[in-house]
Amino acid sequence: MVSLLLNANPELLAGEKIDAPYREAPCNIEAEQALLGALLVNNEALQHIGDQLRAEHFYEPLHARIFDSIQKFHDKGLIANPVTLKQFFDQDAALADIGGGAYLAKLAGAAVTVINIGDYSQMLYDLALKRQLIGIGEEVVNVAYQHQIDIPAMSQIENAEQKLFHLSIEGTGDRGFRPIKHSVIAAINHAEHAYKHQGVVGVTTGYIDMDKMLGGLHKSDLLILAGRPSMGKTALATNIAYRACLSLAREAHDKDISAKEAGSVGFFSLEMSSEQLTMRLLSAASKLQSSKIFNGEISQEQFGQLVRASQEMSTIPFFIDDTPALSISGLRTRARRLKRMHNLKVLVVDYLQLVRGNASLAQNNRVQEVSEVTQGLKAIAKELEIPVIALSQLSRAVEQRPDKRPQLSDLRESGSIEQDADVVMFIYREEYYKAREEPPMAKAEEYAKWQAEMESVYNIAEVIVAKHRNGPIGNIRLRFEGKLTQFEDYDERHTGH
Secondary structure: OHHHHHHHOOOOOOOOOOOOOOOOOOOOHHHHHHHHHHHHHOHHHHHHOOOOOOHHHOOOHHHHHHHHHHHHHHHOOOOOOHHHHHHHHOOOHHHHHOOOOHHHHHHHHOOOOHHHHHHHHHHHHHHHHHHHHHHHHHHHHHHHHOOOOOOOHHHHHHHHHHHHHHHHHHOOOOOOOOOHHHHHHHHHHHHHHHHHOOOOOOEOOOOHHHHHHHOOEOOOOEEEEEEOOOOOHHHHHHHHHHHHHHHHHHHHHHOOOOHHHHOEEEEEEOOOOHHHHHHHHHHHHHOOOHHHHHHOOOOHHHHHHHHHHHHHHOOOOEEEEOOOOOEHHHHHHHHHHHHHHHOEEEEEEEOHHHOEOOHHHHHHOHHHHHHHHHHHHHHHHHHHOOOEEEEEEEOHHHHHOOOOOOOHHHEOOOOHHHHHOOEEEEEEOHHHHHHOOOOOOOOHHHHHHHHHHHHHHOOEEEEEEEEEOOOOOEEEEEEEEHHHOEEEEOOOOOOOO
16 A cells, blocks of 8 residues: 555655556545545545545545545644644554655645535445445355355345445445444434424325324334234235335426336235236225126226326325245345335235245244245335235134134244234224124024124224334224225224214
8 A cells, every 4th residue: 555655646655666566446535635634634625525524434544544544634623734633643654655745735735625525435435346346346256156055145236235235325335333423324314304294204104193193104114014814904005105105206396307217116916916016906996896897796986086096096105916936045136136126115015925035944943934035124114114014824823712812822833923013903803703693693692792792893994003213102094995995094983883
């Protein structure tokens, strides 16, 4: 590195150029010198750099230390110039080799104007990304040459894609430790957003009471939506995904931004085909029964309704993947791709138990496999900074109790589902169970009592928030339209008729 400094700027330091017998990593020592000089002359020029350029983006380690010192001085309200910094670098061997403290003064003499400092900053940042890209490429080649049985090609591809994704999104493959001040700023911004939006911080669920309790769908959260068959898990998840997508589309329109900038919704349907899922969405959007749409039992006017609903749906950023028996690694790869191409904002997985884990774990221990899947889904939520909604089956223990309301202990096959999730919600419809308790009409008194109980629970669903890492737990009432497989906000005036 010292030789690079000696040859970087002939006006600063004299020296002959040394021809390297290898390709040199992308760098521009002169640009680093000029930018540091500008900062030493005017510390306020830091505001023209922003948060993008960091000390580790400098190719020359000495320059990285100088930049870091300038930032620390500025953060403390002190002036950082060749005089004030000299004492901190008197013992620095690298600086001594190229002239000692006088090098700082020479840097100041090579300063660029404040007008150009943003361009210099962007150039150095771009070169740093290219060096990281080269490092990832070399690692991919070296690992691929190693014939290791326990690291199959697909795992290597997954690892490479993960690092490339981090590089494209964050500009660095490894964040490492970060000062708490960055997290404090993010937390304050979060609180300000919540204050301005009346408690809804994340993407809206589309349901008033659910948004009040959850505060919307938060980044990096894994939400589990569980229930017994026929409770309406897929219907509710589809409704939430569709309403969230409509909200993102409205945001793009209202703010006059691109659809990609606003974001998209991804839906992994491992149980139903994309056509079946779309039919449900069309049914809810057009207010027509999906069975009648499927069988063609609709009028011309209703067909017009269907066409209008389909035209609206075709414009929203909603993406469906109905690949069966998808592995957690495959799911992660596709989610990253959707994030990169369409700015994924919400991901739904229907359902958790159909996602495959590691093949060897599947043969030995189903509980371990499910644990791997839930940990993988949480990792996706954190890595992509999106909420992930995963549907889950419940054990049959629910059916054996007089009160059929689900509990956390009913989560099927693995305790890691409860452990890894930030939010666990159960969907429960008492009407489903009450309908199966119908007494004979001959027993008039019993039948009248049953009929009154049926009316009190008709078309009512409960979403039981049993775990909420960052908020309260409780029950949310929704209205369920069985014919349309659609959930609506609960209306206290609703009588069931």
